[in-house]
Amino acid sequence: MDIPENVQAVLKTLEAAGHEAWCVGGCVRDALSGRRPEDWDVAASARPEETLAVFGSRAEPTGLKHGTVTVKTPGGPVEVTTYRVDGAYRDHRRPESVTFTRSIGEDLARRDFTVNAMARNLRGELRDPFGGREDLRRGILRCVGDPDRRFQEDALRILRGLRFAAALGLEIEPGTAAAVRRNREGLRDIAAERIQVEFFKLLPGKGAAAVLRGYPEVFGVFWPELLPMVGFGQRNRHHCYDVWEHTLHALDAVPGDVVLRCAMLLHDVGKPACFTLDEKGVGHFYGHPAVSRDLADKMLRRLKCGTAFRETVVRLVEWHDKDIPRTDKSIRRALRILGEADLRRLILVKRADNLGQAPAYWDRQQELDKAEEILDRLLAGDACFSLKQLAVNGRDLLALGLFGPAVGKALEDLLEKAVDGVLPNNREALLEHVRKNRESGGEGGEYERP
Template sequence: MNIPEPVKRILKALEEHGHEAHCVGGCVRDSLLGREPGDWDVATSALPEETMALFSGRAAPTGLRHGTVTVREGGLSVEVTTFRTDGKYTDRRRPDTVAFTRSLRDDLSRRDFTVNAMGMDLRGTLTDPFGGREDLRNKLLRCVGLPEERFQEDALRILRGLRLAAVLDFSVEEETARALRACRKLLCDVAAERIQIELTKLLCGPAAAEVLREFPEVAGTVVPELLPMVGFDQHSRYHCYDVWEHTLHALSEVPAEPILRWAVLLHDVAKPRCYTRDERGGHFYGHPTVSAEMTDAILRRLKFDNATREAVVTLVLWHDREIPRTEKSIRRALRKLGAERLRQLTEVKRADNLGQAPAYRARLKDVEQIQRMMEDLLARDECVSLRQLAVNGQDMLALGLRGSEIGAALEELLSAVVDGDLPNQRSALLHAAEGRADRQKETKHQNF
């Protein structure tokens, strides 16, 4: 394991003062998998006050109640926590009390999964009392001890388990999987913000579709709107999968970015509500609009920031909207959505089509053509926004327009440019604006 030098110095300082010290948790797991750890955690026999004294000036008491001191070393912030055992978890999130111990094994035994219950010292010696390394080799996620006890202690571990399985592409051990399902209702007591974070990481994992396919009832506990999609036959020649399977296939085809993954997960969430059937098969009239409304409610409930929520809702609303492959239509789409959102929309459309019946995937060529035409328009710096317009508010002010008239005039000019009715040239735009200003003056005079 390649321990960063700042972390090595912390381990060495603790050992030199007579304390045990080990890297623990996710950093050990990721290092053994050849992944770059996101952060580094150290467990030690030193009491919090001893750690504070040893790293005086570089240590902050960020969690003394639970034995945690954050040490700044070489540009890194490293959480150094005293070996401990946990008391009861009455809030199913954090232990009510902790007891410090001198045993690393005792400390590791309170952790969630075997792959997170390993320690490694300065010399690379691995402490692995629960078979975490073997589970890593077998790509298996298993709880430490009794799974139901682990989940009853901290209900968020249920989603964390699914997230790890999705991110690491691991299978879930049989007893752990059974307990995940049996304890899923405990998630109702977990804060929405924490659920949002874990679900987003899960969705962006390479095995997200496989995990959601295996545990839809768990995901449906926190997003119940997903459950009607499971097994819902579309009775459509365009679809060889039910709504849930179509969604999961599409999810695997879109880049692992939070906005895109959430948009694909929810793009057809309203189909069960909008379903009708006649002699031609199943139909879902109006489902993009209803899906967008449901998506907005779901993301608000999960406490998403406004920018992310609005982006996802827009993509869901537009996912089934036809964009003719003409420069005028693409300029209009760029005007309404902007370059970033239209690029995202083409990714969603592409993934949506890849989740349909193979005979109806010809639309992929249409999406690719839209992408090419859009990039060509952008490379030519075609005017699709007020920022690119050759005139501005000051020009309108000089023509005698005031207040809301200015914005209305600029929007009218931009529409004319986007539609190809006017060139984006200052003289042509000013001439058109003068005519508008004259009409405004004449109207005011008549009303007077």
């Protein structure tokens, strides 16, 4: 295990002062599985005040109650946490008290899963009292000790376990899986922000669809709107799966980006509420994009998602079933409304939605290829689709004598005409159009005269 130099320096300094020090948790797990660790956590026998004394001005008390001191190093901050034993948990969230200990074994025993309950020191010695390395080799996720106790201590561990399964490709062993289901209601005591963090780390995982498929009732605790999709038959030749299975196949067909995965998870959440059967027994879901949009907005607000993230996902959900003709004019209009980033996301969403349908209808991918080709060509030709790209600006119109709301109205009109190809995005042509419009008295009510 290649420990970064700054982390090695922290370990050496602690050992030189007479303390034990180990790399613990996720960094050991990731290094053993051939992944590059993102974070390096250090556990030490030193009490917080001892760690502060060892590192002096380089140390800051960032979590003394739980024994955590942050050491500033040239390679970035390193958290050093005293070995501890957790006290009783009363709210499915955090221990009421912690007791510091000098035993790394006792510290590892309080951790959630065996693959996270390993420690390694500077000399490469591995402490693995619960068989985490073997579980990692076998691709198994298993709780340390009694899984019911682990999840009752901190219910967020339920989502952490599902996230590890999705991200690391681990299979949850039967006893732990049963405890996940038994204790899922504990998630109601967890803050929405904490659920959001874990859930949005889960969604990009390669195994996200499989985990969602295996544990819908768990996710239904905080997003009950998902549950009606499970097993809901579509009764339509375009679909070979029920709504939930279609959703999971579509989710699996987009890249592992949390915006795209979230959009795919929610794109058909409104379908069960919109289901109708025609006289031939064929199922239809008229209006489901709008219903899905509204539900998605409420669900994302419930998880306290940021405004930009929520609005992007909701926009993709609303647009996922809209037909955008494969013409320059239509693509330019879509660019104007969505912007390049979201239009490219929408194409990926439409591709995935189609791949979640019956294979006989996968030829729609060719139409999406055409849309992407037009988009690429328009952008390569510096197509105008936003006010920033328009060859004139507000100052130009003020110089012509427009003022107040008339300026914004004229700019929007010019942009629309440039997008539709009625006018070229040329400064002189656009200004000439404004001049003629004003001279004719604003024919058609396009602009106001001052």
